Amino acid sequence: MPTQRQIRVAIVGGGISGIAQAVRLQEALGHDRVALTIYERSDELGGVWRDSKWAGAAVDVPSHLYCLYSHLNAGFSSHWAGRDEVLGYWKRIVQRHRLGQHFVYEVEFVGSRWDPLRQSHTITFRRNHNGEQFDVEADILISATGALNRPITPNVPGRADFKGLQWHSSRWRTDVDLKGKRIAIVGNGSSGIQVIPHIADLEGIEIVQFVRSPGFFRPKHNYQYSTFQRFVFRYVPFALRLYRWKIFYDYDYTILSRGAGTWASDLRAKLTQGVIDYMRKTMPSEYHDVLIPDYPMHCKRVAYDGGWLASLHKPNVSLTASPITRVTENGLATKDGQEYDFDIIVWATGFEVTETGVGLNQNVFGEDGRELREIWKAADGAYGYQGIAPPAVPNYFIVLGPNAIAQNWGWTLGHNTELIARIIRGMYDRALSSVVVKPAIMDSYNAFLNQRLQQTSLASPECGSSWYKDPETGKLVAPAPWGAIELWTYTRKIRWEHWLCRRWEPSPDAAERKAVVVPVQTPRTWTPWGLFMDWLALRVRARLVRLMTEVKDGREKGEGRVKGGEVKTPTLITPEEYLA
Known part of the structure; x- marks a missing residue:
């Protein structure tokens, strides 16, 4: 009987993003199909919640929305839980899923290089205590370093x-x-x-x-x-799920007020x-x-x-x-x-987000030996696909990548880790050796995303600088232009046509085998429930886009008040065009 395939996954970051990703991979693939290791630079898990020890440190997202929907916690003592409760919640998840054995502590990520012949990443780490470097090989590399991983201290004279x-x-x-x-x-x-x-x-x-x-x-x-x-x-x-859904809905409703359309502008006002x-x-x-x-x-x-x-x-x-x-x-x-x-x-000057907070990119080399950081710089800032996949680096995913934050940190990391796990499970089921977003899709997706961003208050010129933007170019690289529900309409199905997929060509000699490009199609829906959900997703998406972007005659874009004359809604790249 042939040996069952096991996908080797390296997760960089032992905070809540890394923990959530490990949980999702176990749920999607079980223990036998995935060999995962979590590399953490500190001597303890927890990430930003481990480090946030100031008086009054607490979530600024309601407790029940900050947790994973698959791991609800009825025991939260308050609506806005403090640091110790939040950290305790995630430590219990580690214990429940027996993730402790998968952690490697006190190691710093140095770099990674994609090998197209081996269809794997060679990842270099450095041990904190003696500076020794070592390499590991993994089929999948996941950046779970979080958005708040590098504190900023101003360079003030003296x-x-x-x-x-x-x-x-x-x-x-x-x-x-x-x-x-x-x-x-x-x-x-x-x-x-x-x-x-x-x-x-x-x-x-x-x-x-x-x-x-x-x-x-x-x-x-x-x-x-x-x-x-x-x-x-x-x-x-x-009861708890309904309560969480009410909080979720209230937050997503508020996100609509980012839009520059008439209804959204009036709500924002x-x-x-x-x-x-x-x-x-x-x-x-x-x-x-x-x-x-x-x-x-x-x-x-x-x-x-x-x-x-x-x-x-x-x-x-x-x-x-x-x-x-x-x-x-x-x-x-x-x-x-x-x-x-x-x-x-x-x-109390915050964190560097736009360079390191949207995923590991320095010394990350992908196809043709290009460094991800240089690819991003050439484009005036970070960009990716659906907040999880950067360009030109196969089998590399980012939990909170460019333009990932759709509603809040907690919900987004839960959604994105589940999406990444579904893609990896799809790779396993289809015997794929690697996936990377097609360049044409990457370009059209980002044209669509950036046009939507320009129709929000996020792009207001009055804003000046913020951690949402690349500090050199002003490009918005952290937030998404839409809320969680609209994002769900784009990601509920994996569009395999958007990915360049490779599979090992059968060969009696393992040393001679090659990875070849194979076409993979998104499965069609035929069940009544599936057809209904397809219909519902399209209707919900159209409604949300209209609420955020539609400008009524006689109203000025983004102002939310009558200015006289006719102002038409700018032409958008529609979701259907981008998805085609």
């Missing part, structure tokens, strides 16, 4: 001269007592605004926050789930007014001009306020928008001539 303590918020020093200290919090993104309410009441502490730009800050009204609610979630059939009213009511009036933006909502990430705006009323908390010009021995100097003395500087 940083090395500061005599006090300083650290990035993602590398929080839990061994330092903050009582009685003067602290600078540099940044007003998600981590910067989370920490302040949780340390502002410490004895003798003084906080000065330095903000670079205004933003939209929604209220984050957290609440505890009662014992009865958790009982219902656990024991009443479908309504949501914008609600957020601004909340901000004006909650924070001190002297900060209104500093923090309330004049750009459209969604063109930068909307953050959630869990008490930060209210904490600005405290006498020991202040805020300045004057740019930092240098770091002194004792603190920070700003453009308005002020100098501040501090004991501690916390750089």
Whole structure:
């Protein structure tokens, strides 16, 4: 009896993306058909949730939407779970699926090279403790390094001269007592605004926050789930799934307001007014001009306020928008001539996303020996297919690739890991040795995607820079233009015609065999249920596209108000054209 084929998969990254991907592969292929290894640069799993130790670290996506739909957790204590609960949830998944034995810790990815003759990747890693490099061979390479893997600390003159303590918020020093200290919090993104309410009441502490730009800050009204609610979630059939679906729907509805069409613009105007009213009511009036933006909502990430705006009323908390010009021995100097003395500087300045946060690309070599980073640079920024597949590198998938974020981090990684697992299972069933998206499909898909992006507030010129964009070219490389439901209509079926597929040619001599291109067709649907779902997906997609992009006569694109005259909806590359 012939030996069963086993696909060798190397997953780089042991955070929640890597864990979710390993789970999906086990579900799709079982234990016998896949040999997976997870390579993690730290000495512990968990990724960003392992590292996020600042006071008040918590999800900014509701707990029940942040988990995998196949691994719901009735035990979450609150609507917005804290760091320890989230990390505990993912550690239990590792234990449940016995993934611990598949981890290799304290190794750093160095590079990979695709071998078209062997139809495999040779991947180089470096051991952290001694710098020794070693190679592994894998049929499939998956980048699960996550979007928040490289902290950014601004290159401000004089940083090395500061005599006090300083650290990035993602590398929080839990061994330092903050009582009685003067602290600078540099940044007003998600981590910067989370920490302040949780340390502002410490004895003798003084906080000065330095903000670079205004933003939209929604209220984050957290609440505890009662014992009865958790009982219902656990024991009443479908209760938790229905509750999660309600959260999912609310989020996806909000995503529609990114659109530049009339209906979407009106929805965005309504949501914008609600957020601004909340901000004006909650924070001190002297900060209104500093923090309330004049750009459209969604063109930068909307953050959630869990008490930060209210904490600005405290006498020991202040805020300045004057740019930092240098770091002194004792603190920070700003453009308005002020100098501040501090004991501690916390750089809550976010992460590099557009270069490393959309997938491993440096020293990743694909077909014809081309490096992925250079391919992306030549195109003015990262790009891929359906948020999971980069160009010209066979058998390489990215959990959160270019333009992957369709609704939120948690849902997207769950969706994408399931999609990747389905493709790999399809490779197994069809005895394929490699797949890569066809160049023509890659080009038409990205023309379609970029045209849709231009019809959203994400592309608003008033926005300036953001981590959504390539810092050099301004190209949008992180978010998708659509929500989760519309994405589902594109990915519910694997379009095998979009992939260049290869299969080993039969040969009595294994050394002489070659991988040849084979045509693979998407299976047709014939069942009543399948035909109904095909019909439903097309109708839902058309409806969502129309809501986001259609501009009514007499309305100006993206403004959401009457301007006079006729403005027609710009011609789009339709989904049907791209899918053809």
